[in-house]
Amino acid sequence: MTKKIALITGASSGIGWATAEVLAQQGFRLILCGRRAERLETLAQKLLDQTESKTLVFDVRDREAVVRAWASLPEAWQSVHVLINNAGNAHGLDFIQEGQLEDWEAMLDINVKGLLYVSQVVIPQMVARQEGHILNIGSLAGKEVYPKGNVYCASKHAVDALTQGMRMDLYKQGIRVSAVNPGLVATEFSEVRFKGDAERAKKVYEGYAPLLARDIAEVIAFVVSRPAHVNIADLLVLPTAQAASYLVNRGE
Numbered sequence: 001m002t003k004k005i006a007l008i009t010g011a012s013s014g015i016g017w018a019t020a021e022v023l024a025q026q027g028f029r030l031i032l033c034g035r036r037a038e039r040l041e042t043l044a045q046k047l048l049d050q051t052e053s054k055t056l057v058f059d060v061r062d063r064e065a066v067v068r069a070w071a072s073l074p075e076a077w078q079s080v081h082v083l084i085n086n087a088g089n090a091h092g093l094d095f096i097q098e099g100q101l102e103d104w105e106a107m108l109d110i111n112v113k114g115l116l117y118v119s120q121v122v123i124p125q126m127v128a129r130q131e132g133h134i135l136n137i138g139s140l141a142g143k144e145v146y147p148k149g150n151v152y153c154a155s156k157h158a159v160d161a162l163t164q165g166m167r168m169d170l171y172k173q174g175i176r177v178s179a180v181n182p183g184l185v186a187t188e189f190s191e192v193r194f195k196g197d198a199e200r201a202k203k204v205y206e207g208y209a210p211l212l213a214r215d216i217a218e219v220i221a222f223v224v225s226r227p228a229h230v231n232i233a234d235l236l237v238l239p240t241a242q243a244a245s246y247l248v249n250r251g252e
Contacts, residue, residue: 003051006224007031007080009060009118010087012039014187015137018217019084024050026221031077033069033118034087035059060087060114061106070121079129082224083122085115085136088159090152090193104151111155115162123170130174133224136163137216138181143236146245167233176231178223183238184248185211207250208241 006023010016012034020030024047032040033056040055047053054077058065070078088111091103115136126132141149142156160179167177190201216237223232241249 003027003029004081005029005031005077005079006082006084007033007118007122008084008086009033009114011043012036014189015182015185015213015216015220016084016086017043018213019086019220020047020053022214022217022221023082023224024053026225027051028082029053029077031056031073031080033058033060060118061109063113063117066114066117066121078125080122080125080132082133082135083119083126084220084224085118085134087114087118088137088139088156090189091195093148093193095148096150099151107151107155111152112158112162115159119166123175126175127170127173131228132174133176133178134166134170135178135180135220135224136166138163138179140181140183140236140238140242140245142181144245149245163234167231174228178232179234180216180219180223181234181236182211182216183236183242183245185213185216187213207252208248209239210241211237211239 006028008016008020008030011020011032020032020043024030029051030053032043032053034040037057040057044053044055054073056069058069060066089107091106092100119134136159138159139156141153142160145153163177163179170177186205190204191198194200219235219237226232
């Protein structure tokens, strides 16, 4: 039987990379998407003895680049069974009156518009086949709001709304739509948010055991491997030490 194909955005690091590793073990063929070609190629080579992969290098906020990348795939690879909208970011942690426009635009362009651009090219073939599964990576920040999180939280609330809207629009087409919403995960996330300040980023994960990218990848793999009549619509995944965005047991 032909292996199912999963397309993963943001596959060059963190949750996307770990998800590729776990889905390869489950037998998926993979379309690995991201901005860093060398990392994607390294991942594809690493998985070579487990599965076939294609790499697509583009920035999700560039709609024309998304369309070109999709069009470059061989027709047989355009029958995507699972779309994992993982690419996302946070930029800055500022009071709204001190926020920088370029940070706001980056978060909205990547977290919201990028998700839409990729979904727009993938969904039609799912509708044509009356089968598919879309999994959006949300966040605890899409379920609540915290001080200085303003625009990031807004972008992840938008992901939550889009996930619900997609599910309502696509359920009669046999397409499942799910969300996995992580709390604190030790990845490059905080280093990006703090614009390369590794010391500040490191402190985010000190004093407790945060989630690891592999933890979220295993949850994703569980969700997309359920029988066709089962849709796990919405999951919130937190480290044991976290009860809310600003409630983290650091043993203090």
